[in-house]
Amino acid sequence: MNFRADESATDFLEIDRFDDGVGWIAHPDEEMERASHALEIDGEVWVFDPVDAEGIDDLFAEFGDVAGVAILLDRHKRDAAEIANRHDVPVYLPRRFEGVTEEIDAPVARFSDELSDTGLEAHTVVDNRFWKEVALYDPDDGTLLVPESVGTTSYFLAGNERLGVHPMRRPVPPREELGRFAPERILVGHGPGITTDAATALEDALANSRRHTPRLYAAMIRQLLPV
DSSP: OOOOOSSSSOOEEEEETTEEEEEESSSTSSSSOOOEEEETTTTTTEEESOOBBTHHHHHHHOOOEEEEOOOOOOOOOHHHHHHHHHHTTEEEEEOOTOGGGOOOOOOOEEEESSSSTTTOOEEEESSSSOOOEEEEETTTTTTTEESSEEEOOOOOOOOOSEEEEETTTTTTTHHHHTTTTOOOOESSSSSBBSSSSHHHHHHHHHHTTTTTTHHHHHHHHHHSSSS
């Protein structure tokens, strides 16, 4: 895979635009398709799991001034500190993310059930020593932001799936954690989001995760074989 995690993007692909938010992929040719998002809440912009790119501040400015940068997966430090420092705002971390603060070269704030006073509900998706993940849900407009457990890039998807469970989570999909939602849109950390019939896409992904696992794993093995 082409990670390019330490390179600065000179262009980005805009995704997931709607009235109150937008997403982008800083390196569109990456196989990982690391997606980042900015949501407008009460005239301010909140940025999530961002990968920096030239001109990205102009994208934020369309929605307002940046109020904070949030990391929703313990491994998604990405360029959160750089963007937070540039806008003189904290990096927000879930309280469960132990050991992450030391790796963030920026002021840090913590949140539990709600991200600051945004109205965005924080729901734990995974909490173990190897993987800590929080999803955010906006009950006002039905936006669900899931950084890792589901995605739309190719290595998440089997067959004709629109949304897929992460390959490592397919044997035990997050049905209890995510099945409670019937979102209007789903924004993910890898790939473009689901903006139409999102509730059905999520329901199908969770219900068929195990059944479609052999097909996904077989496809991944074929990609690794020499041509």
